Amino acid sequence: MINVLLFAQLRDESGKESISIEGNGWSVDELKRKLKADYQLGSLETAMTAVNEEFADDDTILSDGDTVAFIPPVSGG
Amino acid sequence: MINVLLFAQLRDESGKESISIEGNGWSVDELKRKLKADYQLGSLETAMTAVNEEFADDDTILSDGDTVAFIPPVSGG
Amino acid sequence: MNYKISKDPIVIQEVIDKVVKRNAGAVTTFIGTVREMTKGKKTLFLIYEAYEPMAIKKLEQIGAEIKERWPEAETAITHRVGKLDITDIAVVIAVSTPHRNDAYEANRYAIERIKEIVPIWKKEHWEDGETWVGNQLETLPYPSGKPKEMDIHD
Amino acid sequence: MNYKISKDPIVIQEVIDKVVKRNAGAVTTFIGTVREMTKGKKTLFLIYEAYEPMAIKKLEQIGAEIKERWPEAETAITHRVGKLDITDIAVVIAVSTPHRNDAYEANRYAIERIKEIVPIWKKEHWEDGETWVGNQLETLPYPSGKPKEMDIHD
Structure with a gap:
């Protein structure tokens, strides 16, 4: 299973903080397309992706046990 | 009388914090020449002058009651 | 613990204390506070949310980047999360260096990097609604899924 | 009392408190501390001396210059006098502005101006003697008796 974490507007849009998914x-790109199809996640387009707490590309391949976080444009500071 | 204030190395050189002088x-230039003649004030060459707490030129004319401060290169901060 | 996400109010002096050294002649701090007016719109309060373990890693990365550019610099950063009212402190960055120019430059570098790579989000609560600020004009999207090297290193 | 010469240790938070406003999103502070090593020479302690009434006037002037360049900035400066040990705080400058770039720029402007026009002097006590620092290479003399306009305004 892949553990998907959602933050900020992604959390608001989906009503979920995390999703477990067979992947x-x-x-990453395939995971995004699946999530866009299954949930209301328009903001995924502009989100960055982190795999196990490091930024990752769309073509990064996921393995069981990975934590994928979708990171909308940040606004700390 | 003119009240002359000395600071930092000028104070150390002359052994005085202030001098009262008929002037x-x-x-300002005449006052400086008088002080250089009467006291050991080599550092006067590189000092700025303030008359009544505002920076002043060498040709500023002094009046009774003025306070003249000689200000060696500053090193605050 | 120079890099911290805090649910409690930030005590500025505690952040400064982490960077004071016998050979640091200059300490700069940046204190980001909640501002009431933004482009004529009135903020009532803010909610900050963080992906905490990654946010701490990214703050540490910023410290390492600073160390690479300014080897004598010491850095400490605390970012607040939760509900913040007007004038509350959202972030404190303290940097010490032997000479003052570096302390300003390195501090400014830190706040710019925080706004680029640290997973923290701000939800503005206005008089007439609420928005996640990152969704607005302030930040560029990253179409490749992650910040480019260029974004990270310059 | 935003501009102060203090015989007592400076409390950073007190200086910051003077500039926090509902519309200041950014506060920068510069904290100048006594550094142990300067060009390989070891400092034991420092004495700061000020021409106090004029020093306060000049700090106020710096605040006015900042206000002219950055109209929304609030500035507070406290400079210590007397004997200071290594890591003691000599000066704290706090500047608040609505946006962060101005807070850095205005703060840096303040420290540069302090080093030009405020009548405060530092006597370094080394292991092998003592010197008034302004007499050394750090500051230029002003042959006309006062700083030129150029020195004051740029």
């Missing part, structure tokens, strides 16, 4: 061997 | 109508 062993998927790319 | 009504003198220029």
Whole structure:
């Protein structure tokens, strides 16, 4: 299973903080397309992706146990 | 009388914090030459002058009651 | 613990204390507070949310980047999360260096980097609604999914 | 009392409190501390001396100059006098502005101006003697008796 974390507007849009999903061997891009199809996640387009707390590309391949966080444009400071 | 204030190395050189001197109508430049002649004030060359707490030129004319401060290169901060 | 996400109000002096050294002649701090007016709109309060473990890693990364550019600099950063009222402190950055120019430059570098790579989000509560600020004009999206090297290193 | 010469240790928070406003999103502080090593020479302690009434006037002038360049800035400066040990605070400058770039710029302007026009002197006590620092290479003399307009305004 992949553990997906949602923050800020992604959390508001989906009503969820996290989603568990079968995605062993998927790319980040495939995961995004699946989530866009299943949830109301328009903001995913402009989000960055972190895999296990490091920024990752759309073609990063995911493995069971990975934590994927979608990171809307940040606004700290 | 003119009230002359000395600071930092000028104070150390002269051993004085202040000097009262007859100088009504003198220029700052004349006052400096008088002080250099009468005291050990080599550092006067590189000092700025303040008359009544505002920076003043060498040709500023002094009046009785003025306070003249000689201000060695500052090093606050 | 120079890099911290805090649910409690930030005590500025505590952040400064982490960077004071016998050879640091200059300490700069940046204190980001909640401002009432933004482009004529009135903020009532803010909510800050963080992806905490990654936010701490990214703050540490900023400290390491500073160390690479200004080897004598010491950095400490605390960012607040939760509900903040007007004038509350959202972030404190303290940087010490032997000479003052570096302390200003490195501090400014830190706040710019925080706004680029640290997963913290701000929800503005206005008189007439609420918005996640990152969704607005202030930040660029990253179409590739992650910040480019260029974004990270310059 | 935003501009102060103090015989007692400076409390940073008190200086910051003078500039916090509902519309200041950014506060920068500069904290100048006594550094142990300068060009390989070890400082034991420092004595700061001020021409106090004029020093306060000149600090106020710096605040007015900042206000002219950055109209929304609030500035507070406290400079210590007397004997200071290593890591003691010599000066604290706090500047608040609505946006952060101005807070850095205005703060830096303040410290540069302090080093030019405020009648405060530092005597370094080294292991092998003592010197008034302004007599050394750090500051230029003013042959006309006062700083030129150029020195004051740029």
